[in-house]
Structure formats: structure tokens, C-alpha cells
Amino acid sequence: MKFNIAIVGATGAVGEALIDILAEREFPVAKLDVLASSRSVGESVTFGNADLEVALLDDYDFAGTHMAFFSAGSAISAEFAPKAAAAGCLVIDNTSKFRYDEDVPLIVPEVNGDLLKAPIPGRIIANPNCSTIQMVVALAPLHAAARITRIVVSTYQSVSGAGRKGVTELAAQTTSLLAGTPVDEEDAPFVQADQIAFNVVPQIDRFDEDGMTFEEVKMIRETRKILRAPDLPINPTCVRVPVFYGHSEAVTIETEHHLCANEARRLLREAPGVEVIDREERQGYPTAIRCATGTDGVYVGRVRQDPSYENGLNLWVVSDNLRKGAALNSIQIAEQLIAQWTRQSSG
Numbered sequence: 001m002k003f004n005i006a007i008v009g010a011t012g013a014v015g016e017a018l019i020d021i022l023a024e025r026e027f028p029v030a031k032l033d034v035l036a037s038s039r040s041v042g043e044s045v046t047f048g049n050a051d052l053e054v055a056l057l058d059d060y061d062f063a064g065t066h067m068a069f070f071s072a073g074s075a076i077s078a079e080f081a082p083k084a085a086a087a088g089c090l091v092i093d094n095t096s097k098f099r100y101d102e103d104v105p106l107i108v109p110e111v112n113g114d115l116l117k118a119p120i121p122g123r124i125i126a127n128p129n130c131s132t133i134q135m136v137v138a139l140a141p142l143h144a145a146a147r148i149t150r151i152v153v154s155t156y157q158s159v160s161g162a163g164r165k166g167v168t169e170l171a172a173q174t175t176s177l178l179a180g181t182p183v184d185e186e187d188a189p190f191v192q193a194d195q196i197a198f199n200v201v202p203q204i205d206r207f208d209e210d211g212m213t214f215e216e217v218k219m220i221r222e223t224r225k226i227l228r229a230p231d232l233p234i235n236p237t238c239v240r241v242p243v244f245y246g247h248s249e250a251v252t253i254e255t256e257h258h259l260c261a262n263e264a265r266r267l268l269r270e271a272p273g274v275e276v277i278d279r280e281e282r283q284g285y286p287t288a289i290r291c292a293t294g295t296d297g298v299y300v301g302r303v304r305q306d307p308s309y310e311n312g313l314n315l316w317v318v319s320d321n322l323r324k325g326a327a328l329n330s331i332q333i334a335e336q337l338i339a340q341w342t343r344q345s346s347g
Contacts, residue, residue, distance in 0.1 A: 001342065006066045006089070008052035008080065009072030010034035010045055010054055014094055017327035018069050023048045028333065028338065035060055036072070062087035069330050070094060087121035090337070091184070092125050092330045099126040099222060106225050108133050109332045110273040111140040116336055125333055130325025131155050131215070131238065131247055132222040135323075137298040138317045139253065141271040142206040142264055143227055146255035146311075151234045153219065156248040157204060158240045158288065161321050165191045167244055168344050173197035191238050213238055246288025247321040255311045261303050264313055268300050273324070279302045286318040295320055296328055 009015045015034075022029060025096075034045050035057040038058070041060040044053045055099035057076070062068060062084040070077045070084075071094040081091045081098070098104040105115045106126045117126075135153060142148060159166035169190065173183050183195050190196070193203040215238040224232050241248075269276045275297040277286045286292065286299030299318045306312025319325055 001338070002028040003067055003338070004031045004033075005029050006033040006035055006060070006062065006065045006068040006084075008035045008057055008068060008070045008076065011036045011040040011043060012071060013160055013167070013322055014071040015069075016045070017322045018071065018166075018330065019045055021049050021323065025331065025335075027335070033060065033065065037076075046236050062089040065089045067092065068333055069327075069334075071330075072327070081124055088123075090120070090123050090125070092127060093325055094127045094330055096129070096218060097126075098124050099116065099128065099218075099226070102124060104220060106197070107228055107333050108136055108140075108329060109336050110271070111136050111227055111338050113226070113333075116333070117340065122178050126331065127326065127330045128222045128226060129215070129218045130161060130319075130321040131157060131249065132219050132226070133325050133329055134247060134298045134317055134319035134321075135151050135219070135249055135251060136223055136226050137271075137273050137319075138251070138268065138300050140227065141267040141274070142253065142255070142259060142313070143229075145256040145263075145267055146259040147227075148227075148232065148253050149256050149311075150254040151223070151232065151236075152252040153234070153236045154250045155215075155219075155236065155238045156243070156250075157215075157238060158243040158245050158247055158321060159192070159196055159240065160245050161240070161247065161325075162191050166196075170196050170242055196240060196242050198242060200242075202237065204238045204240055208287045243288050244269050245294075245320060245321060245322065246266055246292035247325060248292075249317040251315045251317055252306055253315070254306075254309055254314070258311050259313060261305055261313065266316075268303070273298050275299045276303075278303050285316055288318055292318045292320045294323070296323055298324060302322075306310055 034052050041056045044051045067090045068084050074097040077095045077097040159170045167293040194201045216236040219236040220234045268274050278301040285301030291299045303317035
């Protein structure tokens with residue numbers, strides 16, 4: 001079976017990653033339509049050996065399209081995803097628009113892909129936030145073995161999490177500063193909340209009334225939904241760092257049942273999607289540059305007991321935020337659905 005596919009937001013960073021990964025994984029594409037706003041209409045993108053012209057989303061008829069990957073912002077998803085679903089298209093949405101809807105599954109295939117076996121009445125599936133995805137992939141096997149009772153996480157998130165503009169801003173600011181020219185916010189308002197070159201910014205997205213940023217709120221709500229632990233205490237601090245690609249996280253968990261570091265490493269090595277790099281030596285741990293740029297795994301290292309709490313563990317988790325954190329996870333959702341449809345049709 002082959003499928004007609006549409007990508008909404010095809011010229012963005014995640015859209016480009018979606019196109020690349022569809023080709024890399026030889027996804028069964030019969031026809032690929034690439035869609036964007038009027039600013040990008042007429043541009044071309046490369047899919048395999050073909051050059052595809054970007055079409056206007058506003059004029060697109062989703063009838064006859066089997067699946068659509070949305071990655072063009074929550075406002076676009078709010079307007080067009082329900083239209084696509086009503087036309088019979090299955091939507092995999094990479095924005096935050098539908099993540100907390102009770103009837104919309106929020107899926108990380110390695111963790112809660114079993115939910116895809118049930119009918120999807122609204123024909124919309126939500127893809128989680130990048131920082132949430134890599135954390136739950138690493139924590140799911142530990143939660144299953146010892147039941148996590150608390151999570152404390154500090155993220156070190158790359159500028160590509162803010163899209164192509166974030167990458168461009170870091171490059172431009174770094175070039176200016178190395179040339180002895182100060183960064184001028186008035187000439188070019190920051191994509192990040194503050195200067196990002198040679199800096200660390202403890203704000204991603206806006207603040208809510210409790211002093212949390214929306215990125216931190218996303219991690220709490222999404223992790224609880226994916227792990228099916230609605231009351232799980234989670235304390236995140238989300239930080240933007242001057243790294244182009246790859247998010248890193250320092251995670252501390254407390255568990256109901258004692259779990260030693262060696263057993264945790266064994267569970268992680270056996271877990272789907274996880275790569276353990278954990279040696280007590282130079283480069284014996286994963287980093288964004290060496291491991292999580294252009295790769296598909298969730299890399300875990302620095303697994304060790306928490307010296308302050310008997311049932312505590314510390315982990316270092318790294319992954320490519322554009323691939324497993326966004327595009328790859330979406331495509332893995334689609335692949336799992338196709339595998340189920342194939343089994344059903346052959347049965």
C-alpha cells in the first residue's frame with residue numbers, strides 16, 4: 001500500500017526534516033504535496049530525486065489525502081487540521097493545539113503507541129513537545145519497573161527549537177560578537193528572550209500567572225498524559241543554550257521501589273529507541289554535537305544514584321530535537337498506523 005501525503009509547513013525546519021526522513025525511511029508515498037503560506041508559495045523542496053513546488057495551504061483540498069503532517073504553528077493547525085480531518089484525512093499535528101484535548105491521543109510510539117490500536121474518532125493525533133519526547137522515552141522503562149513518584153528536570157535546549165530564525169539569530173550574534181560588534185536588540189528584536197550568543201536564557205515561551213513558562217507547563221502536562229500518571233509531581237526548568245541542534249536534559253527521578261544504577265542501565269539498554277553511553281571517562285557520555293545531531297536515538301548517560309535520596313536516580317538525556325523531538329516521532333506514529341492497517345487488511 002502507498003499513501004497520498006501532505007506536509008503543512010513544508011519550508012520550516014521541522015517540515016524540511018519531515019521530507020528528509022520520509023525519503024530516508026522509504027516511507028510508502030504515492031504522492032507528496034508540500035504546503036505553506038503565501039510567503040513560500042512557488043519555492044521548491046527536494047524529496048528524494050524530485051523537486052516539489054510548494055503550494056498554498058489555503059487552496060488545498062484534503063480530500064484524497066490519506067495523511068497530513070502539520071507543523072506550521074498552532075493557529076494554522078486550529079484552522080486547517082479539523083478541515084483536513086473532516087475531508088477524511090488523518091492528521092498528525094506537531095503543534096500544541098490539540099495535545100491536551102481528552103479525545104486526541106498524544107503519542108510517543110515507544111511509550112504509549114498501544115493507544116493507536118483504538119479508533120481515532122476525530123482523525124487527529126498530537127505529537128508532543130520535543131523536550132517531553134526525549135524525556136519520556138528514557139523514563140518509560142524505569143517507570144514501568146519502579147514507578148516514578150517525582151521528576152525534576154533542567155533542560156538545555158538548542159536554538160533550532162525556535163525554528164530557522166533561532167538558528168540564524170545565534171549565527172548572526174556570534175559572528176557580530178567575534179568581530180567586536182555588540183548585539184543591538186533595537187535593530188533586530190531577539191527571537192529568544194535575551195541575547196543567546198555566549199549566554200544561557202532561562203525562559204522559553206511566555207510566563208503564566210504562577211511564574212512557570214509555557215514550555216515548562218507543556219512538559220508537566222504532556223508527561224503526565226503520556227505516562228498515564230495524572231498526578232505525577234514534575235518540576236521543570238527550561239533553558240535555551242547557544243547550541244544549534246540537539247536538546248540535553250539533566251533529569252532526577254524518585255521512585256516508589258528502589259532501582260539501582262546498574263539495573264537502570266540494563267532497562268535502558270533494552271528499551272526501544274534508547275542508546276546508552278555511560279562510561280566514567282572523557283566522552284563517556286552523550287553530547288548534542290557528537291550524538292544528537294542528525295541521529296534518531298534518545299541517548300542516555302551519567303546514570304547514577306542520587307546521593308540525597310535513597311530511591312533517587314540521576315540521568316543525562318540527549319536527542320535531536322528536530323528528528324526524534326518532532327519529525328521522526330510523527331513519522332513513527334504514521335508507520336505504526338500503517339503496520340496495523342496492513343495486518344488488518346491481510347487478516
